[in-house]
Amino acid sequence: MSDVQANNSWFQEGVDGRMKKSFTPMQKVTSAITQLATGNLPNENDEYLNMAKRTSRSQNDINVLQQSPLFLTQRNRTEPKCPFYVNNHLYKRGYYLADGIYPTWSVFVKSIQYPQIVKEKKFQRQHDAARKDVERAFGVLKEKCGVLNRSMCAMSVKKIRNVLYVCIIMHNMILKDDENTITQVHIRDPPVEHVFDDTVYNELIDEDTHYRLKYDLVEHLGExxxxxxxADSDDK
Incomplete structure (x- = not known):
């Protein structure tokens, strides 16, 4: 409890706007964990926690991808360095597996909707299989944290992101406690000074790199x- 209070002042006991004593740290922590586990709204915990109703409202701040903070670390030059070679070509950063609705950016690799040759079919199957692995992993997380199974009622994208981080951290803590972790090694990247570089945006949205990377991955996988x-294909 003391660690929680030390890292987040919201969990500390204080006074409200009426200068009356606020909820106790135990009430706040219990309410937060219950919301993460069950997905219930805050006011559904009032009865047994003796907490006043609090109104939450949902707000979707990300209507277009350009507004997303997903690539903020790339644009301020603080992202982990992960260059790689594929098909003898160097690429500066990693990529996300995506479906057809995403733009043709250098950081997205999309499947092939209508593969014609063997190597394209292999790429499509591997792409789909990798995406399903990610979806299954997130499905396990949703089973353990009910809050992820319903519409988020946070007031900002930052709060939604923090909820997801907390669920992941708690899941990893459980794995560690049960001695089911894959590795105990934690490697931190050295601190990097934030330097906003607007030219990175042009690299992120570069269509030529998008198509070249996809081509190189198809060629690499085909070999x-x-x-x-x-399996179950006529092109064995």
């Missing part, structure tokens, strides 16, 4: 001996 990607 690999992965017969399971051609």
């Amino acid at each position: 690999q001996d992965l017969p399971h990607l051609l």
